[in-house]
Structure formats: structure tokens, C-alpha cells
Amino acid sequence: MSTTLPPKTEDGSSPVAPATPTDRRAKRTRLWGRPAFFQSYEQQLALFDTWSKRVGVAVVVVVGFALTQVFSDDILRSLALAFVLAIAALGLNMVTGLAGQVSLGHAFFIGIGAYTAAAISGDPEARTIGYGIEEMWIWLPAAGLVAAVFGVIVAPIATRLRGLYLAIVTLGLVFLGEHVFREWSSLTGGAGVGRSAAEPVLFGFDFSDAGSDSMFTRDQQMYVLMLVLLLVFALAARNIGRSKVGRSFAAVRDRDMAAEMMGIDLPRTKTLAFALSSFYAGCAGGLLYTITGYFDPGSFNLLLSVQIIAMVLIGGAGTVSGTIAGALFVAMLPTIVRNLVAPNLTFISTLPSETPNVFQVEQILYGLLIVVFLLFEPRGLFGIWVRFRTYWKSWPFSY
Amino acid sequence: MTEFLEALIRGLGIGSVYALLALGFVIIYKATRVVSFAQPAFMLTGAVVTSYLTPALGFVLVTGLSFFLSVAAAAIVTALLALVLERVLVRPMVGRAVFVIAIITLGIDIAVRTVVTGYIGIGARPIGFPWGIETIQVLGLSVQIRHLVMMGTVALLGGLLYLFFQRTPFGLAMRAAAFDQEAAMTQGVSVGAVFGTSWALAGGLAAVAGALVSTGAGVDRQLWVIALIALPAIILGGLDSLGGAVIGGLAVGVVEQLVGSYQRDYAPWLGDNVATVAPYALMLLVLLVRPYGLFGTPEVRRV
Numbered sequence: 138m139s140t141t142l143p144p145k146t147e148d149g150s151s152p153v154a155p156a157t158p159t160d161r162r163a164k165r166t167r168l169w170g171r172p173a174f175f176q177s178y179e180q181q182l183a184l185f186d187t188w189s190k191r192v193g194v195a196v197v198v199v200v201g202f203a204l205t206q207v208f209s210d211d212i213l214r215s216l217a218l219a220f221v222l223a224i225a226a227l228g229l230n231m232v233t234g235l236a237g238q239v240s241l242g243h244a245f246f247i248g249i250g251a252y253t254a255a256a257i258s259g260d261p262e263a264r265t266i267g268y269g270i271e272e273m274w275i276w277l278p279a280a281g282l283v284a285a286v287f288g289v290i291v292a293p294i295a296t297r298l299r300g301l302y303l304a305i306v307t308l309g310l311v312f313l314g315e316h317v318f319r320e321w322s323s324l325t326g327g328a329g330v331g332r333s334a335a336e337p338v339l340f341g342f343d344f345s346d347a348g349s350d351s352m353f354t355r356d357q358q359m360y361v362l363m364l365v366l367l368l369v370f371a372l373a374a375r376n377i378g379r380s381k382v383g384r385s386f387a388a389v390r391d392r393d394m395a396a397e398m399m400g401i402d403l404p405r406t407k408t409l410a411f412a413l414s415s416f417y418a419g420c421a422g423g424l425l426y427t428i429t430g431y432f433d434p435g436s437f438n439l440l441l442s443v444q445i446i447a448m449v450l451i452g453g454a455g456t457v458s459g460t461i462a463g464a465l466f467v468a469m470l471p472t473i474v475r476n477l478v479a480p481n482l483t484f485i486s487t488l489p490s491e492t493p494n495v496f497q498v499e500q501i502l503y504g505l506l507i508v509v510f511l512l513f514e515p516r517g518l519f520g521i522w523v524r525f526r527t528y529w530k531s532w533p534f535s536y
Numbered sequence: 537m538t539e540f541l542e543a544l545i546r547g548l549g550i551g552s553v554y555a556l557l558a559l560g561f562v563i564i565y566k567a568t569r570v571v572s573f574a575q576p577a578f579m580l581t582g583a584v585v586t587s588y589l590t591p592a593l594g595f596v597l598v599t600g601l602s603f604f605l606s607v608a609a610a611a612i613v614t615a616l617l618a619l620v621l622e623r624v625l626v627r628p629m630v631g632r633a634v635f636v637i638a639i640i641t642l643g644i645d646i647a648v649r650t651v652v653t654g655y656i657g658i659g660a661r662p663i664g665f666p667w668g669i670e671t672i673q674v675l676g677l678s679v680q681i682r683h684l685v686m687m688g689t690v691a692l693l694g695g696l697l698y699l700f701f702q703r704t705p706f707g708l709a710m711r712a713a714a715f716d717q718e719a720a721m722t723q724g725v726s727v728g729a730v731f732g733t734s735w736a737l738a739g740g741l742a743a744v745a746g747a748l749v750s751t752g753a754g755v756d757r758q759l760w761v762i763a764l765i766a767l768p769a770i771i772l773g774g775l776d777s778l779g780g781a782v783i784g785g786l787a788v789g790v791v792e793q794l795v796g797s798y799q800r801d802y803a804p805w806l807g808d809n810v811a812t813v814a815p816y817a818l819m820l821l822v823l824l825v826r827p828y829g830l831f832g833t834p835e836v837r838r839v
Contacts, residue, residue, distance in 0.1 A: 239635050294823060294824060297823070297824075298827055299835065300634065300635075301634065301635075302771060302775065304638065305767050305819075306771070306819065306820065306823060308767060309767070309768065309816035312764075312813050313813050313816050313817065316809065316810070316812070316813040319809075320806075320809075446642075447643075450639055497650050500647075500650040503643075503646060503647075504642075504643045504644065504646030504647030505643065506643075507639060507640070507642065508643035511629070511636050511639060511643075512628060515636055
């Protein structure tokens with residue numbers, strides 16, 4: 138986020154108007170055409186600090202809901218999945234993008250969330266553990282909280298380590314988690330078998346069940362549910378980012394010792410970062426498989442962690458809008474390749490037994506895109522947007 | 537006792553493979569300060585190239601010589617591949633955030649690995665190791681020949697690397713660049729060449745490791761996971777210690793085999809396949825006591 142400080146006047150005093158209780162108007166009124174001129178700190182720290190951001194977000198949200206009527210069900214399903222992954226990516230963005238602590242262990246926390254949600258909402262009669270509490274407002278926060286508790290348990294190791302040591306240790310977490318998930322078959326169903334996921338039921342309304350009298354299809358309902366949840370989580374992430382907590386994360390990222398000298402409690406801040414990030418991961422894990430309805434303990438592997446990292450880095454680390462854009466881009470990549478690229482390259486087979494087939498092309502493109510993106514635009518999609526914005530802001534001048 | 541010693545020897549054999557991989561990680565880390573996650577791809581490349589070359593070199597009549605020749609050739613091929621990838625995709629990122637480069641190497645890994653996996657085919661591909669899993673009797677212990685070969689290889693390559701780093705001008709240049717890049721540059725060391733060489737060395741070592749590890753069951757699609765077990769090895773030894781990498785690799789191999797042999801009797805509730813995750817548990821324990829590994833240099837932090 139570029140936070141522009143108000144320009145100093147000649148005598149060195151800041152032009153920020155003193156925000157006295159009687160001067161309420163100053164907080165609300167903004168000078169037209171001067172988006173970077175802030176008249177109070179409240180304006181500067183506002184959720185959407187410029188008029189164009191407010192309008193832009195509103196337009197994107199409206200378009201998001203309108204898409205239910207545009208796209209076919211299978212594309213809506215991929216998009217709903219992408220929204221859930223975006224929630225997970227927002228969590229990783231908090232610990233990696235904001236607090237600067239590299240974590241390759243996100244898949245582990247997603248797995249914990251997924252199993253907590255599935256166990257709470259699962260059928261008590263079934264082969265796997267289930268308590269039959271299907272209401273989403275119970276299992277969703279519970280999934281997040283259990284994952285957050287594990288985040289806090291891991292944090293003491295994480296606060297002792299820095300940089301690549303931390304990355305490799307969190308990678309170890311994924312392998313340990315994968316092992317436990319595979320072996321604890323009364324909870325997870327065991328490797329290669331799996332169990333049914335949580336039921337997305339909110340106040341008696343089952344989103345995954347479109348009755349014959351419903352005017353929406355199942356995929357449209359799930360899409361809207363995930364879109365609303367993504368909005369909630371994204372707003373919360375943006376709010377955390379501009380609060381005291383979020384700013385202390387950024388201070389730790391930029392120079393942890395300097396932050397410590399400014400009075401920021403490093404272990405506490407890092408623990409909080411891990412807890413918040415794991416909470417997001419847990420919630421995303423709980424939601425992730427409600428769309429497909431079934432999942433296997435092998436799903437929470439290194440590849441999932443890498444995918445989430447790729448989302449944050451391709452989107453733009455440290456930004457909410459960038460992370461969401463990156464998540465949509467990475468998650469929709471297979472759909473794009475299958476529908477747009479593969480039909481144009483006739484030598485590519487769609488059978489998995491032949492080489493080269495479409496799945497291999499998908500994988501190779503995935504790897505290459507990560508490389509090419511970071512090579513040419515290390516700040517990701519958000520960097521492209523910033524350049525685009527700057528170009529038009531200063532047009533017709535080049536800077 | 538016999539069981540313990542045999543497990544120990546198996547562990548040292550497998551550990552030698554981890555040591556080769558760990559050496560690659562550490563060489564790249566020392567030169568460029570980045571952990572290269574592309575090692576699994578190079579390992580798989582080495583194994584696959586060997587599996588294609590061994591039958592082609594079948595005219596060499598001495599038993600096993602065709603295998604060792606193809607391993608050497610595969611190591612050279614993989615080293616060249618690593619050199620090219622480093623020059624084209626990693627070098628432009630010099631000076632960027634370490635983690636961004638690490639993710640680039642992950643991207644390289646995914647792309648290369650997918651291409652190479654296409655040449656394995658369905659099921660395991662035989663690598664042409666003449667002895668397979670045959671055993672011989674050494675001092676009353678039955679030892680697999682391939683484990684002896686692994687130990688011999690790591691001793692040979694470790695010795696050659698030692699000579700290279702300690703006795704050759706370019707080895708000295710590499711050590712200088714690892715110590716202080718700018719100072720080395722002012723003394724005329726081509727730091728770019730150091731980066732390239734480190735990748736080539738790591739690629740070659742990974743290729744040898746890949747070929748050796750598939751001597752038992754052949755090359756399969758899951759082989760690359762072995763390279764990630766070398767990660768606890770480098771953390772154990774310390775990211776920037778070559779000797780630590782070898783010791784860490786051997787330790788990981790031994791722990792894995794001992795857990796594999798005894799866990800079923802003493803702690804069956806941990807489930808099957810604990811042996812494969814035991815190195816990670818060991819790594820977590822060591823890091824709680826020593827955050828920079830056993831032989832790593834603690835980072836000096838300034839505000």
C-alpha cells in the first residue's frame with residue numbers, strides 16, 4: 138500500500154487539519170480532484186482512502202454477483218473454488234506479505250481446518266468421526282479456531298527462526314501433517330479413500346442442495362456463498378492491515394530489530410501473525426471441499442502450499458486486492474489452459490496416458506508462469522496495476 | 537545386534553544419497569544465499585537420463601561399467617541443464633528478495649520435473665544397475681551391494697569436492713565469493729561464474745544421487761520426494777556447512793532406517809511409514825535447541 142504522507146508546508150507544519158470534535162466535517166469532506174490530499178489521519182487510514190477505490194470496489198462486487206447469470210455452472214464451480222483459495226491466500230498474505238515470515242506450511246493449517254469442519258458437521262452414523270452439527274456458523278469459526286491454536290503451537294519454533302530456515306521447517310510441518318492425516322483413518326478415512334466434507338448449511342438452508350423448486354442451480358448458490366464469504370474475509374484482512382496490529386506486522390517485516398526497539402513485542406507479534414494466518418487457512422480449509430463434497434488426506438501436500446504461495450507472490454505480496462487477483466489467476470489457470478490453449482494446439486492429447494497431454498502442459502505452464510511473472514514483474518499483478526495507474530494519473534506526462 | 541548393525545549400514549548407504557543432495561543444496565546456498573528447490577527436478581533428470589543411457593552403453597563388457605559411465609554422462613548432462621537454467625532464469629534475479637528467487641526455483645522444478653516425468657512412462661523404469669538388491673556377506677552381516685556403492689560414491693565425490701575447494705584456484709574463488717561477494721569481485725573473481733558453477737555442481741551431484749537411489753526399484757514418478765528429505769539434512773547440518781551437509785545427510789539416513797526397523801515393535805501407534813517423516817521430526821527437535829543447525833553460522837543481525 139502506498140501511504141502518501143501529507144506534504145509539509147513552508148514553516149514545517151503539516152497541513153493536516155486538527156480534528157477537534159467540533160470539526161467533524163473535515164473528516165468527511167475531501168477536495169475534489171486531489172485524491173492524495175488528506176485533511177485528517179482518519180481520512181488517510183480509511184478503509185478505502187480514495188473515492189475511486191470506493192467506486193471500483195463497488196463495481197467489482199456488482200460484477201461479481203452478476204457473473205452468476207453469465208457463466209455456465211462448471212466455470213462458476215471453478216470460480217467458487219478460486220474464491221475459497223483466495224481466502225487461504227489472504228491468510229498467507231498476512232504472515233508472509235505483511236509480517237514477512239515465510240511459511241510453506243499453509244497446506245497443513247488448511248488440512249486441520251478441513252478435518253475440524255468435516256468432523257463437526259459429519260454424519261454421526263458414518264464410518265468416520267462426525268458430530269452432526271451441520272450449521273455453518275458453528276463449524277466455520279471452529280475450523281478457523283482449531284487451526285489458529287495449531288498456529289500458536291507452532292509459533293514458538295517460528296519466532297526462533299528466520300528466513301529460509303523458517304521456510305524449510307514449515308515445509309517439514311506439511312510432511313508431518315500429511316503423515317498424520319494419512320494414518321488417522323478414523324478421522325480422515327485413510328489414504329486413497331477420504332471422507333465427505335462439511336455441509337454448507339446456514340440457518341437451515343443447505344447451499345449445496347438446490348431443490349426442484351429453487352430458482353438457482355447448486356453451483357450458483359455455492360458461488361454466491363463463497364463470494365460473500367470472500368468479501369467478509371477480505372474486508373477483515375484490509376481492516377487488520379490498517380490497524381495497529383497490521384502496522385506492527387509491517388514493521389516486523391521491514392526490520393525486525395528496529396521494530397523491537399520501537400516497542401513492538403516480537404514473539405507476540407509473530408505468534409499473532411501465525412494465529413491469524415492459520416485462522417484464515419482453517420476457515421478456507423473448512424470451505425474448500427464443500428464444493429466437491431469429498432476429500433482425500435493426500436490433498437494437503439506441498440503442491441497446495443506452493444499454489445497458495447504462488448497466489449500471494451503472483452498477485453503482489455502485502456496487498457489484499459493483489460492477493461485476491463493472484464488467487465483467481467492461479468486457480469483459474471487450469472480452466473483457462475483447458476478451454477483456450479489446448480484446443481488451439483492440436484498435437485496435445487487430452488488422454489492422460491499419452492505425452493504430451495493437456496495435464497502436462499497445464500503443469501509446465503504453471504511452473505513457467507511463476508518463473509516468468511517473478512522475472513519480469515517481481516511485484517506481481519499489483520505491480521502491473523500500479524504502473525498502469527501511474528501512467529494514466531500522470532498522462533500526458535511520462536512521470 | 538546384527539539387526540542394528542545392518543540397519544545402521546542401510547542408513548549410511550541411503551544417507552550417502554541424502555548427503556550428495558544436501559551438498560548440492562549447500563553449495564548453491566553458499567554461493568548465492570538461496571535454497572534452490574530445483575534439486576528434485578535435477579535428481580529426476582539424472583535418474584531418467586541414466587536409465588536411457590545404460591542400455592545404449594551395453595557394449596561395454598565389464599559388469600557395471602556401463603552403469604557407472606552413464607551415471608557420469610547423466611551428471612554432465614544435468615550439470616549443463618542446471619547451468620543453462622541458472623544463466624537464463626535465475627541470474628537476472630540477482631539482488632532480488634531471496635524468497636522470490638526460491639519460488640522461481642520452485643517454478644523451474646515444476647516445469648522441468650513435468651517434462652522429465654513424461655519420459656518415465658507408466659510404472660518404474662529399470663536403471664540398469666547390474667546387482668539390483670543383491671547382498672554380500674561382510675563380517676557376518678548381509679549388506680546390499682548398492683549401499684556399498686552409495687557410500688563409496690559419496691566418499692569419492694566428497695573427496696574430489698574437498699580437493700576442488702581447497703586446492704584449485706577456482707575453488708578458492710568460490711570460497712571467497714561465499715565469504716564476501718563484493719570483496720571477491722574487487723579481487724577479480726567472476727561472481728557470475730561462481731553462481732553458474734555452483735548450480736552445475738549441485739545439478740551433477742543431484743543427478744548422481746538420483747541414479748544411485750533408483751538402483752533398487754528403478755525410476756518412478758515419486759522419486760523426487762527423496763530430494764526433499766535432504767532438506768532436514770541441510771537444516772540439521774546448518775545451511776552453510778559442507779561438512780555439516782554430509783553429516784546431516786548420513787544422520788538423516790541412519791535415523792530413517794533405525795525408526796523403520798524398530799518403530800513397529802516399540803511404537804506401533806505411530807502408524808506405517810513413520811520412517812519417511814522421522815527426519816522432519818528430528819529436524820524440529822534439533823532446531824529447538826540450535827536455531828542454525830549443528831554446524832551453521834549464526835547470522836549477525838544489525839538494525
